[in-house]
Amino acid sequence: MRTIAAITAVAIAALAGPAHADSCRDLSDPKCKAELEPKCRKASEEMLAYMRATPPGDAESHRRRHAELLAKAEKALAYGRERGNDWCEAYRRIQDIVVNQ
Numbered sequence: 097m098r099t100i101a102a103i104t105a106v107a108i109a110a111l112a113g114p115a116h117a118d119s120c121r122d123l124s125d126p127k128c129k130a131e132l133e134p135k136c137r138k139a140s141e142e143m144l145a146y147m148r149a150t151p152p153g154d155a156e157s158h159r160r161r162h163a164e165l166l167a168k169a170e171k172a173l174a175y176g177r178e179r180g181n182d183w184c185e186a187y188r189r190i191q192d193i194v195v196n197q
Contacts (some may be wrong), residue, residue: 123184136183140176143190144169161197168193 103169120128152162169190176186 103154129184133183136187137176140183140187142188143187143194144173147194165193165197 122128123132131196144166147166150162152159166175172186172193175189176183179185
């Protein structure tokens with residue numbers, strides 16, 4: 097359970113990060129997408145690395161749930177690669193996985 101709580105805390109902190117007034121948010125704008133995709137890729141890869149590094153806990157159910165969450169996050173990252181580097185969508189999917197666990 098500590099693993100799930102730690103991952104949730106990281107996801108909430110990422111979601112609560114400061115939004116800059118001058119940063120773009122419209123992924124349909126090619127210029128904004130070009131600016132945001134590298135940031136989303138980095139955030140996605142860092143979140144997955146953090147999830148991998150977090151110990152699952154002592155109970156078998158915790159280890160099983162940890163493995164399930166990792167598999168889902170890895171699938172979301174693979175989705176980003178398959179879709180021609182749609183990293184912001186992959187990051188959104190990873191956030192959903194963590195928040196809705």
